[in-house]
Amino acid sequence: MHRSFVWPMASALLFAPAAAQAAPGNQATAGIAVPAHALRAPGGDRAVWINEERNGLWLVERDAASGGWSAPRIAFTIRGGVRNPVFSPDGTTVAFENPRGGHVTGGYVSARQTEWSYIATFDFRSRRIAYLEPAFARDLDPRWSVDGRQISFTRKAAGRAEARLTVARPGVEPPAARPSRHPGSFAIEAVLGAPLVYQPQASGDGRSIAYVAREGRKRAIYFKRLGEPARAVAVYPDDDGQELSDVALSRDGGVLVYVRGGPVNNKGEVPNPRSTTQAPSRQIWRVRTYGGASPELLGTGEDPQISPDDTRIVWSAERGLVSASLTGALGTGELLLSGTVANPRFSPDGRRLVFERAGHIELFDLTTRDRRTVSKPADAVDAGPVWSPDGANVAFRRVVGKQPTFLGIGYEGPYVSAEPWSIWSSSGDAGGEDLAPRRLWQAQPGMGSAFYGLTQDATNTGIRADQLFWSRSGRIGFVWERDGWRHLYAIPERGGDAVLLTPGEGEVESAALSHDGRSLVYSHNIGDLDRRHLSSVLLDGGAPQPLTTGTASQWGATPLAEGRLAYVHGGWADPPRVTIRDVDGQSAAEASPAIPAGYPAKAMVEPQAVSFPGTDGEMAHGQLFVPRKPRGCGVVYVHGGIRRQMLLGYHYIDAYSNLYEMNQYFADRGCAVLSVEYRSSIMRGHAFRNAPGWGDAGASEYKDVLGGANYLKSRADLKVGKIGIYGLSWGGYLTAQALARNSDVFAVGFDMAGVHDFLKGGYPHSPMAHAGKWTSPVYIAAGDDDRNVDFNQSMVLADMLRAKRPDVKMVERVIPNETHDMYLTFETLTDLYREGGEFMLDELIVAKGKK
Incomplete structure (x- = not known):
């Protein structure tokens, strides 16, 4: 918990300088050489020195001052660096400088690069890192009080005189929350502790769903077979800050795969909010949904996908696209494609992949290993490939030349493009002749000429959703802002004029193809601008059919078999819940996760x-x-x-x-x-x-x-x-x-x-x-x-x-x-x-x- 810090000047007589604790000489004991510059604990039972990357400490220990040293091991690593370590008087903790600044952190808005650093401690008993009142400043030169209860350090901050601060030694447990100065009907923990559920994902047969939930300090993945209650199949109760995402189910729902750990920053680091001594990785996990099995670690990476025939799983790893048997032994993954592969999609028969790479669309045959790149102009970017229902072709969108900056930080003129975006089709054969793709449709100049896509994965939880929808009735649906509103349109699969599917003042935010492949189910605010509701519309045309209404909002439409629908429902005093709608329009919210009794x-x-x-x-x-x-x-x-x-x-x-x-x-x-x-x-x-x-x-x-x-x-x-x-x-x-x-x-x-x-x-x-x-x-x-x-x-x-x-x-x-x-x-x-x-x-x- 954050505490206000005090700024008194520490007495130099109470604090021991770091240099005084360094032990001279290079000793070798039992074959282990302790470097001359190593820092010795006051009791002589451990020694540390900064590692080669300068972001951690090597550690050796011994049972008694005269005993042999253990083999060196890394005590901890930390983001940033390690400088000027100093042992506590009892030798159980080391304090050090942790420089962090002088670089862009990865945000899309860069300011003047500044310097900042913290004073951190590492406790050898609890193996925990703690930070001493971190601020927008440079903290330097840690020193312990003689009794080891306090640490002083120098703070340098622009606009203020350099100061020597003294703070209490960090405790093993965080301090309890202080009473509110402005009490009300409920504490902030009571309302923030309401469960958050994310959009469900469906199995290939449309009879199972899985969804991620965050319940206060707990994260979990729930699995539900239609007709059965939802149950947790992966649970992480320790509030370690490692997110769950990228959920995928096998066709029959028997196997679930997911990712644990957030995406990397511009230095390749996975978020580590608990400051664990070893940096976490982004991991692929597998769990069988029946029989009470525990999750199994498959490897590191992201975006795991299961083939429609339930034979294999593929995921993106640092070295490229990796494949493994869905139910086989662990550690049997093979490299399919090296380099960066984005947005891979299995063909309906599971034998081919289509994906994006460096602005191109590529196809890959999993059996023959044939690969084909769809031809394009040098200044074009092709993206968002989808398969036709029979697997014979792929469709994708193309933008050419300079496009408006949708995620800029200011107005850059009308959101239109000099070269309107377009939809193209190509053969789905990875080993066939490199035939030129065929243009099916192109946006008109002016309004809607720049591609403004659906928000298919707003929470970045790895929802696999497309921007093009190829129906079984031979139509291709897509989003277009032609009339000044983001709406759904459709064209014949061989090309032709676009037909508006979702008229009205309001916008479509996300959409999914129905399980029978003939209609679109979509989230929108048409007719109710301050909420979200769900409707469906045939890609062949016709009036949209409302599926949900009322004073609450609904989102995350996940079509299921036999006309059923899973989605998330959230009201103004009702936390979001996964809900199942039957074909007759009756709906029921899932009981899991449970809303806490103290929710206000x-x-x-x-x-x-x-x-x-x-x-x-x-x-x-x-x-x-x-x-x-x-x-x-x-x-x-x-x-x-x-x-x-x-x-x-x-x-x-x-x-x-x-x-x-x-x-x-x-x-x-x-x-x-x-x-x-x-x-x-x-x-x-x-x-x-x-x-x-x-x-x-x-x-x-x-x-x-x-x-x-x-x-x-x-x-x-x-x-x-x-x-x-x-x-x-x-x-x-x-x-x-x-x-x-x-x-x-x-x-x-x-x-x-x-x-x-x-x-x-x-x-x-x-x-x-x-x-x-x-x-x-x-x-x-x-x-x-x-x-x-x-x-x-x-x-x-x-x-x-x-x-x-x-x-x-x-x-x-x-x-x-x-x-x-x-x-x-x-x-x-x-x-x-x-x-x-x-x-x-x-x-x-x-x-x-x-x-």
């Missing part, structure tokens, strides 16, 4: 859809949480993305479910909360998503955020006095914009992993450019293994505030080894949200008797 459903409030003008008169939207017991405070919440939309209830993205629960937490404490859908957000059409001047081109979306604060003030029934603002990612950027531009409006902010510094021409529109007016308190939090926003972005903001706005009250929360959303462990998630929420409420709620 009765204390939550139903959010209301609202619209309001930005400061320039353009209309913005949002969800308003009106507290049952108002206390005169207001909170503006701004989502990240920027391509996101919040819902009137729980969200399909896990981080946004957490943030929805945080909004409920603030409402429970008496604050009116407005979640702002600012311009450039999704699901409200091309014009709203492609708003001019957003981001580093003008920060136009901030006009809607400030308009949201004005709206809260204008509601006489809410009686809002002070207003705070918070958000994650792009929401952190907008939080910083609000405090930098309008501290007169926003009394406090909670900035999580925000973007703060636009480089070059965009700088005038960044928060950094306006920070001279910043006066409001701010809580800044970031994980230093962020793969979405460069960690340097938070470093430069903290440096600037200390140097130029030293009177601003600022709390720095650095979480070593955490990624962008800072939720890999339940402990980190609840600690961060509790501390950040309390910080905001301290400024927003005036205690009785105080002005």
Whole structure:
């Protein structure tokens, strides 16, 4: 748990310098040479020295001072480096410098590269690494007190005088949570502990599903055969932060494979939020779904897929595409294709693969080992291959030339392409003649000319879903933004005109081909812009048929056999649950995972859809949480993305479910909360998503955020006095914009992993450019293994505030080894949200008797 640290100057007489503990000489005992530069423990029973990669320590030990040394082994490795190790007086722990900075961390927004480092400890008994009050700073020169209860170190931070800090020696167990300064109906752990379930995956026969769930400190995979209750087949209860994803089932549902561990960063590192002494890897696991078998480790890699004939499994490993028998002995994998292979898809008979490689479509015959590359122009990129139902052909999309930047950080002009995207078809024979592919259809110029795909795997959990859908009736479905809304269309498989399948104001977000291969089941907000519902439509055309309606949302459509459907259902006080819909329209939610008894459903409030003008008169939207017991405070919440939309209830993205629960937490404490859908957000059409001047081109979306604060003030029934603002990612950027531009409006902010510094021409529109007016308190939090926003972005903001706005009250929360959303462990998630929420409420709620 995070604690506020103190800054007293330590007495030099109380702390032993590191150099005093080094033992001179090079001793050889029992054939083991201990280097002359090795650091000896005070009791003489162990010695350590920095390894060759300078990111860990070699260790030798002996039973007594006169005994022989053990064989050297690596005590631990750590992200970053190891410098200046020093033993505790009792010899059980070593403290050291852990330099981390001076590089881009992997986020798509890079700021000025800064230096940072921590003081860390390693306990030889518990084999645990701990960090001493990490901050946006350089911490150096650790020294132990004579009694070993404290450690002092030097902190160097821009804008502040160099200081010598003293902190308590880390305990083996984390400290207990402190009582809330602003108690309400429920604690933050109660609401954040609601289960999060991810989109189910179906077996090939459509009679089984499997899905990942996160239940507080526990992660699990559940398996369900239709007609039977769901049951956990893989359980990880220890809150170690290793994610589960990429679930796949055999055709008959008897075997399940999955990935354990998150994707790598730009240095090839898998997330390690618990700072384990050995870096984790991304692993492929297999488990038999009947008989109570335990999961078996197959190897390392990602994206495991099972052949339709249930004979083999393939996955992407560091060396290339690997294949193994689905049910055979462990360790029998073979390399099929070397190099990077993306998006592999089995043919319907399981004998061939189609995949992407370096902008090409390639085909590979698993029996003959023939391989063919589909020809294309040099400036074209081919992607998203799908097989025809008979396996004779593949279809794919093609883009040519420079395309609009969908994931940029600012407006770059209309989202259109000079060369419209197109759909092509090629023979599915891997060993045949290299025939030129045939164009089936091409988008028209202007609106819809740039490919704007479906959001098929919003939570990055390895959902295998396509952008093209080849029906058994000879039609190919696809998504197109021709009328300014993201809709589904279809063409004949031999080419022809596109027919609109999903008319109306609103957008299709994701889609799946029905089990019989004749219709599409899709998630959308057509007719209900603030929620998601499911409908189906024949690829041959006809009126769409609604499958779900109501005040809750539904997503993650997974078609099953005989017209059944699995999906996720989430309401405003009902956490997301996997639900099965029968062909007659009756639905039932799965009992697993169970909702905890302490979940505060009765204390939550139903959010209301609202619209309001930005400061320039353009209309913005949002969800308003009106507290049952108002206390005169207001909170503006701004989502990240920027391509996101919040819902009137729980969200399909896990981080946004957490943030929805945080909004409920603030409402429970008496604050009116407005979640702002600012311009450039999704699901409200091309014009709203492609708003001019957003981001580093003008920060136009901030006009809607400030308009949201004005709206809260204008509601006489809410009686809002002070207003705070918070958000994650792009929401952190907008939080910083609000405090930098309008501290007169926003009394406090909670900035999580925000973007703060636009480089070059965009700088005038960044928060950094306006920070001279910043006066409001701010809580800044970031994980230093962020793969979405460069960690340097938070470093430069903290440096600037200390140097130029030293009177601003600022709390720095650095979480070593955490990624962008800072939720890999339940402990980190609840600690961060509790501390950040309390910080905001301290400024927003005036205690009785105080002005």
